[in-house]
Amino acid sequence: MAESVLRPAAEVLFRDELDALAAADTHPKPRGFRLSPRMIRTFILGSGEAKLPRPGGAGEIAVTQKFFGDDALVERAIVTLASPRALLLVGEPGTAKSMLSELLAAAATGTSLLTVQGSAATTEDQIKYTWNYALLLAKGPVREALVPSPLFAAMREGRIARFEELTRCPVEVQDSLVGILSDKVLRVPELEGEDGILFARAGFNLIATANARDRGVNEMSAALRRRFNFESVRPIRDPRVEMALVEREVQTQLAAAGASVPVPQDAVELVVTTFQELRAGRSREGVHLDRPEAPLSTAEAIATLHAAALHAHYYGTGRLGAEEVASHLAGAATLDAAEDTAKLERYVETVVRDRAARHGGPWGALLEAWRKIGRER
Amino acid sequence: MTLGDLGAPKETRAEVAKRLGLSTSLAFFPVRHQSPTCAAKLEAFLPRFAPDVILVELPAPFEEQLEALLDPESRAPFALCAMTEGKSPRFVARRDEIRAAEAPRSRAYYPFCDYSPELVALRYAKASGAEVRFIDRLSPLPEEETDAGEDDLPSAERALGERLGQDAGAWFGRSRFTAALCVRAGARDFDELWEALFEQGGWDETPEGWALAVGAYALATRRTFGQEELEADGTLFRERFMAAKIAEAAAQRGKRVLVVAGALHVVALGSARETLAELRPAPREDVDAEVRLVPYTFPRLDALLGYAPGMSGPAFYQHVWEARAEADPFAQAAERVLLETIRRARAEGDALGPADAIAALAFARELASLRGRPKIGRAEVIEAATSCFVKGELRVSGRRVIAALGEALRGSRMGKLGPKAGPSPLTRDFRETAEALGLLPSAGPPRGIELSLATSRKARRCSWFLHRTAWLGLGFATQVGAGDAEGFGAKGAEGDPKPQAFTTLEATTERWTVAYAPEVDARLLELAAEGASVEEAAARQLARAAREGEGRAGAIAACVGRGVRMGLEAICQRLAPALKAAIHADEDPRSLLEAARRLRRVRAQRARLGLPKAAWLDALGRAAYEAGARGLGRLAQTSGARASEVPALLMDLGGATLADDGMGPARELVLAKARAAREIARATSPLVLGALDGLLVSLGAGHGAELGAHFEAARGRPEAKGAYLEGLLALSPRALLDEPSLLEALIAHVSSGSFEGFLASLPSLRRALTRLGPRELEEISSRAAKLLGLGAAEARIVSPLPPEEVARLSAWELRWLEAEAAWAGSVPEPNR
Incomplete structure (x- = not known):
């Protein structure tokens, strides 16, 4: 299955690692969890140089690091999931909130697929349950006519549910979670007897994500906010860590796309440095910069380089150079607001120009490519 | 990770055991200087070992303060303070280089709290009758060893003590061994590692087991440094002295000697135990230092700057210490801190309750368990509180919780001294300085003093001293005609855009009255923990005020201005990085332009006093002006009452731009941003729009036709036209003369608009015209008269007018009076 689908679920993609961790797990587990908190941590942050025996004695496996930048955040997230409170990951777009939520759910209770995608159109039915109307008309409100939501299923099976973009939902719809998270009970008034009440099984919890650029978490009701522990997910601060991650992900994605384009270190550095400096509003030389509206996240850096590499593969020489980088940088910067182009332009004409004059090299090439693109525009 | 995870080989442990010799008659007990676990282990070890002599790693000259240190009426925290004149004593604690009026003074502090192992040892000695000797030197440190100081504007993270991920700076923190252990233990820095290994992780160890583990860690750490590094640092120099002092004590036959010293030292000193007998006696130290015991505070202790190898979060560790007889004192301390955080956050409006405390405590416990730590540590408390409470x-929603948590971890305890410590150094310094400057009046009515700052050095020193005492609120000195909060000249009238500060600033004469009252002493007593001198206490309070500015450039710049008035150039320079950071981070253009304005005034003041040009000041001012100019768009969004502040800020911006003196912003930047901001101001505030137009005109980039058009377009509210004119004339008083279209528009509004419209705009029009001088008014009157077809003489004398004009004006006047009476709340008499 992992080979045949475009994007397999985390529990499928990393099945070997999860099996090896489960087999080696001797630490206490929270009720309903497949892995202990320590092994969940290892699953997400990697086992370093240590290797685990594969179940069945077929050699060893190293657990890869999947989330970078803030180990303590991962630990806190795991502890929250083992507590009665739900977890809300808040952050800028592209900071890997959804990926972290997916990994946590897959490792803790074995599935990351019990997911509600929040939007302005999300209704309470989609959060709780709906009905098979044919059966409803034929048999009336009976258990088999009920169509469970992912959250319903998670409660019934003792799993972790995910709620993406919670704050995009109307506040009154969000509030349908209050009772569920508070009492761990979901009532179905249409059904009678035991069918009318669903008690969550051990292991159930919820991971929600919220985009800091959407309607703020302050718009959530106080009652719902109290049911969550909040964790802010921030862009990776360490440029070396971000560069390593970007390089690795771009190479993985290119390999998956069948594009054999080498990813030069210089190109990675140009993109990551540019994004980091614009995000911070300041260059490493201390030049004050206008922060763009676009998030310029790690995910965006990966997408930018990936697109630049594909460009080189399909339309260029097959080599990822400054021209492809410059052209896709401009695209990344204009995602959210047209005035971001001017901010990027200023960055190039101040910071990049200065570095090009001092050091030449890749910064010089970027400046030249940028100006060439400008002339062509 | 626990002590067993240190991974020290058996040989190393054996070697450490030999060096410490905890069962021999000369034992070495390794300590960290503010460590509750260490203090508890030492407290348990002392009666078992029953030493006759206790040697403590404290400078030998401090022995004279032993009685004061152990005064039963004293309450920790307190600190030994060594003061020297004109030379720099080396000391383990923080040192303040104070640029006093004449001779430089240096002060070093060695703080003690209840959980200081040294104090535990001294208290035991007093109770048991053991002899105490101090074995360290008091000798100079290299200049770069000066600590930054508590008051160097800790950020929110710093206030939390959340220094995770930063280098602790001490030997342990710098070692490669520590770095490797941090990776293994998942600790973000030395402090977290230490806590995991030796505080939480060491609590259940025996005293001997704990000492061996710390010794093994210290030995491994020490081996990562070369002899040259240790020599250059002065470590070996000190250790030779300590060894000689130990040798003297060990020479007493039949006595059991215990050395209580830093772990890095004892592993080295213990290895030399065989050769101690051959050492020559320690030389007498020839350091001319005055040593005093002073009260100390938890906030100072928390900043870790009192004493570099200490630990932050003193209230948390005090709770641990006080609960040391319980099964899990760390859990108790965590609970107390979390409850205190909730109490404080609730007082500020956060809706937190006991359920949150329960959740956070459970969270902290689980987090510690996940990390393999046997007890809850400070890091887990911080993370539990931020996860469960925020x-x-x-950074947005968590400000109150973070502040409350910082307070709860830090505590506010202030030490108290018993009678054996004598008067506080601050009181002595106040009296000595006031007397030396001839400012100490005899009892009686307040004495007036006039100081000519530009001509007399002594007057300048007096001024600094008086400003400091005023800032400290001693009730000793009052400046006559005192100005704004920074002491810059007299205050202008409310809303006066032309503050008189500049005027008073130009006159470099200050007038004061001084009076002595017993309240002065009382206040000095309250401030005793703030420092050993008036200068130091003022500097500390100033830095605290800057810290409370919470990164707002205007507030920090105000502190810089105040610091200059108080002659605290050193602290001002130390504030510079924080101000620079605030300028970059502050997104409020009002705050930025206010900061710039204050810095410009500081610059002017310094120039008048003949002080040399300060490049750092110019750079900060320029950065603030440029950041403020970049924020003009945001400033243009100002409306309502706050809009009235804008013209003064823009006036100063324009002045600085034109001055071209190295501090002002680039004209092109200001023009570009002002033009863009004008588009925003059209929709928000006519006053701001007028001020922006005035700025452009004053910079030679305004266009006459635009001004008239903007005046005419200001219609949203009745007072809009007057407000526009007010803003414009505040920055460009000649605009009515230079731009005919504007005067024409004004005349048209006055002469042909509705009476109600005119009436409503009258107050703001009058305010606007007060910006003009008599000559300008005269010229405008004559031009207006011309435009109205009146003669020059008629411009100022309304009458004689055509009868129909008189009737019209009379009717206006009557209605105006009626309206005025209505505003005043009385009903006009009908036939009046």
């Missing part, structure tokens, strides 16, 4: 972005 409902949103940490």
Whole structure:
């Protein structure tokens, strides 16, 4: 299955690692969890140089690091999931909130697929349950006519549910979670007897994500906010860590796309440095910069380089150079607001120009490519 | 990770055991200087070992303060303070280089709290009758060893003590061994590692087991440094002295000697135990230092700057210490801190309750368990509180919780001294300085003093001293005609855009009255923990005020201005990085332009006093002006009452731009941003729009036709036209003369608009015209008269007018009076 689908679920993609961790797990587990908190941590942050025996004695496996930048955040997230409170990951777009939520759910209770995608159109039915109307008309409100939501299923099976973009939902719809998270009970008034009440099984919890650029978490009701522990997910601060991650992900994605384009270190550095400096509003030389509206996240850096590499593969020489980088940088910067182009332009004409004059090299090439693109525009 | 995870080989442990010799008659007990676990282990070890002599790693000259240190009426925290004149004593604690009026003074502090192992040892000695000797030197440190100081504007993270991920700076923190252990233990820095290994992780160890583990860690750490490094640092120099002092004590036959010293030292000193007998006696130290015991505070202790190898979060560790007889004192301390955090956050409006405390405590316990730590540590408390209490972005929604948590971890305890310590150094310094400057009046009515700052050095020193005492609120000195909060000249009238500060600033004469009252002593007593001198206490309070500015450039710049008035150039320079950071981070253009304005005034003041040009000041001012100019768009969004502040800020911006003196912003930048901001101001505030137009005109980039058009377009509210004119004339008083279209528009409004419109705009029009001088008014009157077809003489004398004009004006006047009476709340008499 992992080979045949475009994007397999985390529990499928990393099945070997999860099996090896489960087999080696001797630490206490929270009720309903497949892995202990320590092994969940290892699953997400990697086992370093240590290797685990594969179940069945077929050699060893190293657990890869999947989330970078803030180990303590991962630990806190795991502890929250083992507590009665739900977890809300808040952050800028592209900071890997959804990926972290997916990994946590897959490792803790074995599935990351019990997911509600929040939007302005999300209704309470989609959060709780709906009905098979044919059966409803034929048999009336009976258990088999009920169509469970992912959250319903998670409660019934003792799993972790995910709620993406919670704050995009109307506040009154969000509030349908209050009772569920508070009492761990979901009532179905249409059904009678035991069918009318669903008690969550051990292991159930919820991971929600919220985009800091959407309607703020302050718009959530106080009652719902109290049911969550909040964790802010921030862009990776360490440029070396971000560069390593970007390089690795771009190479993985290119390999998956069948594009054999080498990813030069210089190109990675140009993109990551540019994004980091614009995000911070300041260059490493201390030049004050206008922060763009676009998030310029790690995910965006990966997408930018990936697109630049594909460009080189399909339309260029097959080599990822400054021209492809410059052209896709401009695209990344204009995602959210047209005035971001001017901010990027200023960055190039101040910071990049200065570095090009001092050091030449890749910064010089970027400046030249940028100006060439400008002339062509 | 626990002590067993240190991974020290058996040989190393054996070697350490030999060096410490905990069962021999000369034992070495390794300590960290503010460590509750260490203090508890030492407290348990002392009666078992029953030493006759206790040697403590404290400078030998401090022995004279032993009685004061152990005064039963004293309450920790307190600190030994060594003061020297004109030379720099080396000391383990923080040192303040104070640029006093004449001779430089240096002060070093060695703080003690209840959980200081040294104090535990001294208290035991007093109770048991053991002899105490101090074995360290008091000798100079290299200049770069000066600590930054508590008051160097800790950020929110710093206030939390959240120094995770930063280098602790001490030997342990710098070692490669520590770095490797941090990776293994998942600790973000030395402090977290130490806590995991030796505080939480060491609590259940025996005293001997704990000492061996710390010794093994110290030995491994020490081996990562070369002899040259240790020599250059002065470590070996000190250790030779300590060894000689130990040798003297060990020479007493039949006595059991215990050395209580830093772990890095004892592993080295213990290895030399065989050769101690051959050492020559320690030389007498020839350091001319005055040593005093002073009260200390938890906030100072928390900043870790009192004493570099200490630990932050003193209230948390005090709780641990006080609960040391319980099964899990760390859990108790965590609970107390979390409850205190909730109490404080609730007082500020956060909706937190006992359920949150329960959740956070459970969270902290689980987090510690996940990390393999046997007890809850400070890091887990911080993370539990932020995860469970903050409902949103940490930096936005979490401000109150973070502040409350910082306070709860830090505590506010202030030490108290018993009678054996004598009068506080601050009181002595106040009296000595006031007397030396001839400012100490005899009892009686307040004495007036006039100081000519530009001509007399002594007057300048007096001024600094008086400003400091005023800032400290001693009730000793009052400046006559005192100005704004920074002491810059007299205050202008409310809303006066032309503050008189500049005027008073130009006159470099200050007038004061001084009076002595017993309240002065009382206040000095309250401030005793703030420092050993008036200068130091003022500097500390100033830095605290800057810290409370919470990164707002205007507030920090105000502190810089105040610091200059108080002659605290050193602290001002130390504030510079924080101000620079605030300028970059502050997104409020009002705050930025206010900061710039204050810095410009500081610059002018310094120039008048003949002080040399300060490049750092110019750079900060320029940065603030440029950041403020970049924020003109945001400034243009100002409306309502706050809009009235804008013209004064823009006036100063324009002045600085034109001055071209190295501090002002680039004209092109200001023009570009002002033009863009004008588009925003059209929709928000006519006053701001007028001020922006005035700025452009004053910079030679305004266009006459635009001004008239903007005046005419200001219609949203009745007072809009007057407000526009007010803003414009505040920055460009000649605009009515230079731009005919504007005067024409004004005349048209006055002469042909509706009476109600005119009436409503009258107050703001009058305010606007007060910006003009008599000559300008005269010229405008004559031009207006011309435009109205009146003669020059008629411009100022309304009558004689055509009868129909008189009737019209009379009717206006009557209605105006009626309206005025209505505003005043009385009903006009009908036939009046």
